[in-house]
Amino acid sequence: MIIDAHCHVWPDHIAAKVLAGRPAGLDPVHDGTLDGLRRTMDAAGIDMAMCLGVANLARTVDRTNEFIGSVDRSRFIPFGTVHPGLSIEENLASLKRHGIRGVKLHPLFQELSLGDPAVVELLHALAEEGIVVITHAGAGGDEASNERGHPRHLRALADGVPNLTLIACHYGGYHRLDTAEELVVGSRVVLETSWPPRLADLDPDRLRRIVAAHGADRMVFGSDWPMADPAAEIAAVRALGLTRQEEDAILGGTLARLLGIVEAD
Template sequence: MIIDAHCHVWPDHIAPQVLAQRPAGLDPRHDGTLDGLRRTMDEAGIDLAMTLAVATVAKNVARTNEFIGGVDRSRFIPFGTVHPDLPVAANIASLRDNGIGGVKLHPLFQGLSLADPAVHEILHGLAAEGIVVITHAGAGGDAQANDRGAPHHLRTIIDTVPGLKLIACHFGGYHRLDEAEQAVLGTDVHLETSWPPTLRGLDADRVREIIARHGASRIIYGSDWPMSDPATEIAAVRALGLPPADEEAILGGNLARLLGIAPLAHD
């Protein structure tokens, strides 16, 4: 089973507007729609994908969660949104009302900091509800934006929010990998593999060393669709030459276990 942990989607009429802005300075490889993602998954042999939704302002949390909560659950795993300008109870109620069991945080686009006590309060609430959190980590914007997602903030969260099921994108530090290795390797956080525009941009020996040090059981494949191409990223993982059991776990088994997903019939 292959599960992609990192797929951004928007309603059909919004996706072109968002992608025209070249998020994080990247050129999109795909169209950002649910139908486009389904086609990509079929072409790449992906069974399931986490569909990530992000509200940049508090007033859009409700309608964003309504959209993502309505995805086809046979192919998509909805990860909704929260915002520190809303009370914790209101954020959790919006997720619960739409049957959403996961949240995406994005320090670059939401203007939130992983060091903000209001964000930590939300994380405590999510941990208590058993809601899985995936967050951008590292650079990708201006200096202030980069600091909001700095890897050392992840370590504070790991140490102070017990029970939180946390996935850190980009090995815990996009273009801040030295800091991520210092801050998060060896912790209980799950590290996700995307590195747009492609994982092949990282030295393969370094990637193998990170996996060995952190433990293959806590590494999760993600593409960062539509900014990267999933088939290319799956090939990059396979090109690492990992033991077959580790490769299988990274491409889907670890995430299935974290999310409580049973193996598919053809597995």
């Protein structure tokens, strides 16, 4: 089973407008719609994908969760949104209302810091509810956004919120891989493999060392669709020459275990 942990989707009438703005300075390679994601998955041999919704503003949290909660759950796994501008109770109520058991945080687009006490308090509440959290981690283009997603915040969350299942995108440090290797690799944080626009841009020897140091049982495949092509990213993982057990774990086994997904016979 192959599961993509990192797919951004928007309603059809919004996707083109969002992508025209080149999020995070990247050029999209797909259209950002649910139908587009399904076609991409079919072409790449992906069984399931986490659909990530991000509300940049507190007032759009419930609207975003309504859309994400409506996805076809036979192929898509809804990961909704929260915002520190709402109370913990309001955030939890929105997730429950739309049947969502996972959350995406984005320090860049939401302008929230993973070290903000209000965010940490919210993550404690999510952990108590058994809600899995995936977050952007690493650089964001300027000093303020770099700080909001700094790898040291991931390590502090791993140590300070021990019952939280935390998935860190981009090996825990987009364009801050040295720092992520120092602070996050080897911790209890689950590392996700995306490195847009191409995972192949990273040194494969370095990636093999990260897998050996962190463990494939705490790593998950993600493409960062629609900013990267999942088929090429899967090929890059397979080109690392990992053991079959490690490759299977990263491409789907680890995430299936974390999310309680049972592969159909």
